[in-house]
Amino acid sequence: MDVVVFGAGSLGSLVGGLLAREHDVTLVGRAAHVERVRASGLRIEGEVEATVHPAARTTLPARADLALVTVKSFDTERAARALARCDVPTVLSLQNGLDNEATLAAHLDGRTVLAGTCTYGARLLGPGRVACTGVGEVALGAREGGPSVAADRTGRAFERAGVEHVVAEDMPRRVWEKLAVNAGVNAATALARVPNGALSDPPGRDVAHAAAREVAQSARGEGIDLTEARAVASVDRVVRATASNRSSMLQDVERGTRTEIDAINGRIAGPDAPVNATLAALVRTWEDAEGLRES
Numbered sequence: 001m002d003v004v005v006f007g008a009g010s011l012g013s014l015v016g017g018l019l020a021r022e023h024d025v026t027l028v029g030r031a032a033h034v035e036r037v038r039a040s041g042l043r044i045e046g047e048v049e050a051t052v053h054p055a056a057r058t059t060l061p062a063r064a065d066l067a068l069v070t071v072k073s074f075d076t077e078r079a080a081r082a083l084a085r086c087d088v089p090t091v092l093s094l095q096n097g098l099d100n101e102a103t104l105a106a107h108l109d110g111r112t113v114l115a116g117t118c119t120y121g122a123r124l125l126g127p128g129r130v131a132c133t134g135v136g137e138v139a140l141g142a143r144e145g146g147p148s149v150a151a152d153r154t155g156r157a158f159e160r161a162g163v164e165h166v167v168a169e170d171m172p173r174r175v176w177e178k179l180a181v182n183a184g185v186n187a188a189t190a191l192a193r194v195p196n197g198a199l200s201d202p203p204g205r206d207v208a209h210a211a212a213r214e215v216a217q218s219a220r221g222e223g224i225d226l227t228e229a230r231a232v233a234s235v236d237r238v239v240r241a242t243a244s245n246r247s248s249m250l251q252d253v254e255r256g257t258r259t260e261i262d263a264i265n266g267r268i269a270g271p272d273a274p275v276n277a278t279l280a281a282l283v284r285t286w287e288d289a290e291g292l293r294e295s
């Protein structure tokens with residue numbers, strides 16, 4: 001299969017690199033990374049060790065069988081516009097946050113846009129080098145739920161490359177459940193400057209639980225079967241499993257780069273979700289002060 005990865009940063013380089021063990025993969029990323037991958041391949045380190053030789057470019061190729069979207073959520077619209085000019089029948093988002101698939105679908109008439117969630121951990125170490133910080137699983141399927149021929153075909157491609165995955169018929173619920181975890185963990189850890197494990201006990205745990213409960217309430221308002229108990233249990237499970245991790249939002253804040261707050265807490269912030277509204281307002285205040293938000 002010809003696979004193009006749009007946004008070859010941490011996650012795109014890892015998943016693209018794993019797929020390159022079996023498929024013809026093209027990584028689309030920034031110049032320094034692209035040049036190094038072209039010159040000496042992509043080194044995967046950590047929980048998976050491999051050196052692979054995908055193609056690499058700074059712009060999309062003319063065609064592919066499958067596109068993975070792994071830009072940050074604030075770049076999804078730009079990715080969608082670029083993908084509209086690429087002849088690719090199936091597009092799979094592995095991003096966190098809500099609405100990435102809808103944004104892609106709005107620009108990609110006639111293509112199949114699949115929803116995905118990913119619990120692999122990835123960190124770009126430098127040009128040509130990516131760390132697998134945790135072997136997880138990709139869940140993928142129809143963005144509106146139910147069966148999907150394109151999802152089955154994509155699942156078989158992941159299978160052949162040895163990427164842990166599940167083809168799921170309940171992607172809307174899974175995307176919301178992942179949102180509950182990110183809403184509970186990311187902003188709280190970024191604002192308090194603590195690793196995920198600091199949310200195991202009060203008062204951090206209370207904030208994380210309250211944010212996750214609001215996500216579950218909002219999900220049910222949109223017809224998604226996600227209970228508050230399940231959302232809270234997911235937060236606790238991830239906090240335990242990733243206790244020493246610094247969340248992606250904390251890493252963004254420490255690096256001084258824009259966060260995905262709009263697609264996570266910001267997506268449900270409102271009078272019925274005051275905890276998420278507060279978390280979103282504080283992170284946006286920091287982004288404004290740092291001049292990171294577009295006008």
Ligand SMILES: NC(=O)C1=CN([C@@H]2O[C@H](COP(=O)(O)OP(=O)(O)OC[C@H]3O[C@@H](n4cnc5c(N)ncnc54)[C@H](OP(=O)(O)O)[C@@H]3O)[C@@H](O)[C@H]2O)C=CC1
Binds near residue numbers: 029095122
């Ligand atoms: N990292 C992880 O372990 C996980 C990440 N995710 C999700 O996956 C998504 C990606 O995360 P992550 O990989 O960490 O983010 P990164 O910022 O590391 O990767 C995104 C990459 O895409 C690049 N990019 C953006 N626009 C373009 C463009 N037009 N052309 C070429 N390259 C472009 C960015 O470059 P630049 O920065 O210069 O704009 C960056 O290198 C997020 O939604 C995240 O929440 C989900 C699960 C795990």
Ligand SMILES: CC(C)(CO)C(=O)C(=O)O
Binds near residue numbers: 096196242246247
């Ligand atoms: C699961 C979690 C919270 C792990 O840190 C994550 O997805 C993130 O940091 O963005």
